[in-house]
Structure formats: C-alpha cells, structure tokens
Amino acid sequence: MDYEAFFDSEIAGLHREGRYRVFTDLERQAGRFPYATHHSPAGQREVTVWCSNDYLGMGQHPVVVRAMHEAIERCGAGAGGTRNISGTNHYHVLLEQELADLHGKEAALIFSSGYVSNWAALGTLGARLPGCVIFSDEGNHASMIEGIRSSRAERQIFRHNDPEDLNRKLSLIEPGRAKLVAFESVYSMDGDIAPIDEICDVAEAHGALTYLDEVHAVGLYGVRGGGISERMGLAHRLDVIEGTLGKAFAVHGGYITGSSRLCDFVRSFASGFIFTTSLPPAVAAGAAASIRHLKESGVERARHQERVARVRQALDAADIPTLANRSHIVPVMVGDPVLCKAISDSLLDEFGIYVQPINYPTVPRGTERLRITPSPLHSNADIDHLVEALSTIWRRIGLHRQAAE
Numbered sequence: 001m002d003y004e005a006f007f008d009s010e011i012a013g014l015h016r017e018g019r020y021r022v023f024t025d026l027e028r029q030a031g032r033f034p035y036a037t038h039h040s041p042a043g044q045r046e047v048t049v050w051c052s053n054d055y056l057g058m059g060q061h062p063v064v065v066r067a068m069h070e071a072i073e074r075c076g077a078g079a080g081g082t083r084n085i086s087g088t089n090h091y092h093v094l095l096e097q098e099l100a101d102l103h104g105k106e107a108a109l110i111f112s113s114g115y116v117s118n119w120a121a122l123g124t125l126g127a128r129l130p131g132c133v134i135f136s137d138e139g140n141h142a143s144m145i146e147g148i149r150s151s152r153a154e155r156q157i158f159r160h161n162d163p164e165d166l167n168r169k170l171s172l173i174e175p176g177r178a179k180l181v182a183f184e185s186v187y188s189m190d191g192d193i194a195p196i197d198e199i200c201d202v203a204e205a206h207g208a209l210t211y212l213d214e215v216h217a218v219g220l221y222g223v224r225g226g227g228i229s230e231r232m233g234l235a236h237r238l239d240v241i242e243g244t245l246g247k248a249f250a251v252h253g254g255y256i257t258g259s260s261r262l263c264d265f266v267r268s269f270a271s272g273f274i275f276t277t278s279l280p281p282a283v284a285a286g287a288a289a290s291i292r293h294l295k296e297s298g299v300e301r302a303r304h305q306e307r308v309a310r311v312r313q314a315l316d317a318a319d320i321p322t323l324a325n326r327s328h329i330v331p332v333m334v335g336d337p338v339l340c341k342a343i344s345d346s347l348l349d350e351f352g353i354y355v356q357p358i359n360y361p362t363v364p365r366g367t368e369r370l371r372i373t374p375s376p377l378h379s380n381a382d383i384d385h386l387v388e389a390l391s392t393i394w395r396r397i398g399l400h401r402q403a404a405e
C-alpha cells in the first residue's frame with residue numbers, strides 16, 4: 001500500500017469540504033487575557049481571543065498561578081509515577097477532597113483530562129456492570145461516545161434532552177437489568193441546558209444510574225460553582241457528576257465524583273486511570289486553588305453572565321444571527337464550512353479578532369458556526385470591536401450574495 005498517498009487523499013477530502021483544520025499559533029499572556037500574541041508567517045500580532053474555554057480567565061488568576069509556582073518549588077515538575085506506584089502526591093489527595101466537596105459527594109477521582117474521565121469511567125461501568133444498557137443522549141460529547149463504545153455494553157441513543165423518549169426506551173428493557181443514563185448539563189456547541197430533574201425522575205423510576213457531564217458548567221453555575229446540578233439543587237440525585245479542570249477552572253485534568261464505592265470501583269478497574277502517570281502536582285495544586293477560589297467568590301460568575309448578556313444584545317441589535325440559549329455560549333450561525341472559515345480568517349487578518357470556525361464533525365453539516373465565549377475580562381470596547389467587525393463582514397457577505405443572485 002502507498003501509505004503516504006492514502007494520507008494525502010484523505011486530507012485532500014477535508015480540504016475539498018472546507019473543513020481542514022488550521023491551528024492558530026497563540027502565545028497567551030498572563031495578566032493580559034483575553035489578549036494573546038498570534039504568531040504567523042506574516043509576523044507577530046496581538047489579537048483578542050473570543051473562543052477560549054478559559055471561560056472566567058482563571059488561567060491567569062494570581063491565586064492559581066501562585067499555587068502552581070509554590071507546588072513546583074516544593075515538589076518539582078512531574079508526579080513521578082502512576083497513582084498506584086509512587087505517583088499519588090498529596091496535592092492529588094487534596095484536589096479530590098475539594099472536588100467531592102464541590103459536588104456534595106463522598107468521593108472524587110481525577111484523570112488526565114475530562115476526555116479520559118468520560119472514556120474511562122463510562123467504559124469501566126458499561127463493561128463491568130453485568131448486562132448493562134447505557135442510555136446516551138444523542139448530543140453527547142465524543143469522549144462519552146468513545147467510552148460507551150469501548151465498554152461494549154448495549155447502547156440506546158435517546159433524543160436530545162427528551163425525557164419522554166428516554167422513558168420509552170427504558171420501558172423496553174427488562175426491569176432487573178443494570179442501566180445507566182449518560183447526559184450533559186450544558187451542551188457545548190448549542191449552549192442548551194438539559195432538563196436534569198426530569199431525566200433524573202425517569203432514571204429513578206427505572207432504577208437506572210445517572211451520569212452527568214458538567215464540563216461546560218463547573219465553576220460557572222451554582223453558588224459555589226458546582227454547575228447546573230448545584231444551581232438546580234439536584235446534585236444529590238446524580239450518581240456520577242463528571243467535570244473538567246481545564247475550562248472554567250483553567251488548568252488541566254478531568255474527574256468524576258460519586259459514592260465512595262463507585263469511585264473505588266472505577267479506581268480499581270479503569271485502565272485509563274490505572275496505567276498512566278498521574279497529573280503533575282503543580283497542575284493539581286493550581287486546579288484546587290481555582291476551585292477553592294470559585295467556591296468562595298461569585299464575582300467572576302456574575303460578571304461573566306453580564307458580559308454574555310451584553311454580547312448577545314449587541315449582536316441582536318446588529319442583526320447577526322445567533323442561536324438562542326440560556327447559557328454562556330454564543331453560537332453565531334453561518335451554515336457553510338467555507339464561508340465560516342473565510343469569516344474567521346477575515347476577523348483575524350483584518351480585525352485582530354480570533355474566533356475559530358466550528359465545522360463537522362464537531363457540529364452537524366449545515367450548522368457551521370463561530371462559537372463565541374465572552375469572559376469577565378472582555379471590555380465594552382472589545383465587545384464593540386467584535387460586533388462592528390462582524391457587521392462589516394456580514395454587510396460584505398450580503399453584498400456578495402446579492403451580486404451572485
């Protein structure tokens with residue numbers, strides 16, 4: 001086989017469809033978020049980042065940065081092993097306590113990333129609960145899908161955020177079988193929010209475990225940043241709450257929280273937990289500092305919501321089409337991969353604004369978009385500049401379309 005020719009032809013297909021991914025080479029600047037230096041063949045330039053998942057700017061917060069520095073000074077760089085063989089650092093233990101407390105659970109378990117936590121936890125539960133059927137929301141993230149697939153458990157996909165469909169599907173399964181319902185609180189691309197209470201009602205009626213991914217909500221919602229489940233007073237109804245340390249908490253890693261027995265079970269059987277070097281102590285220290293800070297402080301959350309509302313209002317006033325939702329994610333809908341990339345390129349090249357285009361398979365074909373994530377640190381001037389730039393581009397597209405008709 002001509003392997004190189006094969007790689008070439010597959011990549012050419014992505015180019016043809018306009019969804020070949022080009023990474024934007026950024027150098028984040030501590031103390032200056034949301035500004036960053038963009039490195040390109042044309043040189044270096046400061047840009048405003050409008051698509052970061054460092055939702056609250058905690059990646060540069062002095063409390064977090066200081067905690068990481070201190071941990072490096074005390075412990076050095078890496079963890080030095082897997083959790084079982086010399087790699088459990090005291091900072092990991094403290095972080096797990098912090099996380100269990102955040103969600104009001106008995107225990108927590110940290111993983112290399114949010115992706116790995118979903119893949120390992122769902123993979124292990126699905127594979128080891130005898131005869132388990134996993135009910136998965138059709139909008140679930142790739143990491144949950146991969147975990148469920150690798151578990152080889154029977155899988156039932158229920159309609160997105162549809163407890164009635166879930167109920168129908170659960171009703172068809174023998175009552176005595178092990179069942180698990182896996183879903184998210186805030187869906188990252190549309191920004192819509194699950195009816196957690198209704199899904200819990202249905203799951204409870206059928207004796208199913210509930211597994212909630214709060215990756216896009218932890219730190220951001222609830223009085224202590226425990227996510228939508230905290231805001232709705234529902235955390236106790238979820239058997240597993242999963243989250244990331246890499247988005248609002250702005251460091252790195254993932255976790256599950258649940259009963260001591262469930263966490264001990266995953267700890268003891270999940271290959272993706274057991275056979276890998278644990279997180280560097282400084283990463284655990286930084287994440288714990290970020291969580292601790294956001295448990296106490298609501299300032300960042302309040303300002304975040306205010307900024308999101310302002311961006312939405314300004315985009316509405318300028319007739320830029322956004323997808324309505326009740327979260328912090330502002331999808332500007334384009335509906336064409338080539339156009340989406342062209343708009344993103346214009347924003348960067350002409351206006352110094354960075355918003356990555358989002359294409360298939362991250363979103364369905366025909367729903368390509370610019371996913372805008374306002375932060376507490378975007379100023380009024382930043383918002384005005386973004387909306388003016390989009391308006392200019394939209395006017396131009398309108399003119400192009402008229403000319404083509």
Ligand SMILES: Cc1ncc(COP(=O)(O)O)c(C=O)c1O
Pocket residue numbers: 113114115116118141143184188213215216244245246253254
């Ligand atoms: C819903 C959801 N779950 C899990 C993950 C993975 O989290 P991490 O980035 O920490 O690997 C993501 C990442 O974007 C996500 O959107």
